[in-house]
Amino acid sequence: MTPIDLHTFLRTRRSIRRFKADLIPDSVIERILTTATYAPSAHHRQPWRFAVITDLSVKEKLADAMGIEFQRDLEADAISSDAVEKKVTRSRDRIINAPVVIIISIDMSDMDSYPDKRRKKAEYIMAAQSAANAGMQLLLAAHAEGLGSVWVCSPLFAQETVQATLGLPKSWEPQAMYLLGYPDEIPKIKEMKDMQNLVKIF
Ligand SMILES: Cc1cc2nc3c(=O)[nH]c(=O)nc-3n(C[C@H](O)[C@H](O)[C@H](O)COP(=O)(O)O)c2cc1C
Numbered sequence: 001m002t003p004i005d006l007h008t009f010l011r012t013r014r015s016i017r018r019f020k021a022d023l024i025p026d027s028v029i030e031r032i033l034t035t036a037t038y039a040p041s042a043h044h045r046q047p048w049r050f051a052v053i054t055d056l057s058v059k060e061k062l063a064d065a066m067g068i069e070f071q072r073d074l075e076a077d078a079i080s081s082d083a084v085e086k087k088v089t090r091s092r093d094r095i096i097n098a099p100v101v102i103i104i105s106i107d108m109s110d111m112d113s114y115p116d117k118r119r120k121k122a123e124y125i126m127a128a129q130s131a132a133n134a135g136m137q138l139l140l141a142a143h144a145e146g147l148g149s150v151w152v153c154s155p156l157f158a159q160e161t162v163q164a165t166l167g168l169p170k171s172w173e174p175q176a177m178y179l180l181g182y183p184d185e186i187p188k189i190k191e192m193k194d195m196q197n198l199v200k201i202f
Contacts, residue, residue: 013140014190016148017094019181023054024100028145032180033102036138041130042123045110048134049172051103056096058166063095065165069158091154098179102138103155103162105172106131131175138178148183151176 001009033050041047053059067088074084095101106127114120135151142149155162155174162174 009143010140013143014148014187015150016181016183016185016187017150017179018183018185019098019148019179020184022099022182024147024180024182028147029100029180032138032141032145032147035141035144036134039130039133039137041133042126043112045127045130047106047108047111047127048131049105049107049168051105051166051168051172053101053103053166054099059096059098059101062101062162062165063092065161066095066154066158067092069161070154073157094152094179095177099181100179102178102180103166103168103174104131104135104138104176104178105163105168105174107169107171108173109171128175135176135178142178142180146182147180148185149178149180151178153177 029052033052036050037046037048039048053062070091071084071088074087075081108124108127111123111127114123139149139151153176155177159174162168163170163172168174
C-alpha cells in the first residue's frame with residue numbers, strides 16, 4: 001500500500017446507517033476490536049471497554065430502554081409529539097437493524113487519580129480522548145473489512161440506562177455506540193470546510 005492508497009482509504013471511510021441483514025463473522029469482529037485496542041491511550045492505560053451485541057433480544061432491550069430516556073429528553077425540548085415519535089422510532093430501528101452494536105465505555109480504575117477537580121477533569125478527558133481514538137480505529141478497521149459503520153453518541157446521554165440494561169460493571173461508563181454491518185446505502189458526497197480556515201501555520 002502506498003501513502004496515497006492509505007490517504008484514499010482514510011478519506012473514503014463514511015458513516016453508514018443502513019445495513020444489509022448479512023451477519024458479520026465473529027472472526028471479523030474480533031479482528032476489528034483487536035485493531036481498535038492498538039489505538040494510542042493516555043499513559044497506555046487502555047481505558048476502553050467494549051460490549052458487543054448481536055443478539056436481537058438484547059438489541060431490543062437496549063433500544064427500548066434508551067428510547068424511553070430519549071423520549072423523555074425530547075419531550076423536555078418542547079417539540080411536537082409526532083417529531084418525538086419519529087426520532088425515537090428511528091433511533092430504535094437503527095439499533096435493532098444493525099447486525100452488530102458495540103458500546104464503548106471508559107473505565108477510570110487504571111487512570112491516575114488526583115485530589116483536585118482540575119486534574120481529575122483533565123484525566124477524565126484523557127480517558128475519553130483515548131476511547132475516541134479506539135473508536136476511530138474501530139471505524140477504520142471496519143472500513144478495511146468492507147463494512148459500513150457509524151458512530152452514535154446516544155449512550156453518552158443515557159449512561160446509567162445502558163449500564164443497567166446490559167449489566168455492565170459499575171466502573172464502565174458508556175461513551176458511544178458503533179453500529180456495524182455490510183453497507184446498504186451510498187452516502188452523499190460530503191462538504192468539507194476549507195482547510196485554510198482550519199489551519200494556522202506559524
Ligand atoms: C462524536 C461523534 C458523535 C456522532 N454521533 C452520531 C449520532 O448520534 N448519530 C449519527 O447518525 N451519526 C453520528 N456521528 C456521525 C457523524 O454524523 C458523521 O461522522 C459526520 O456527519 C461526517 O460524515 P462521515 O462520517 O460520513 O464522514 C457522530 C460522529 C462523531 C465523531
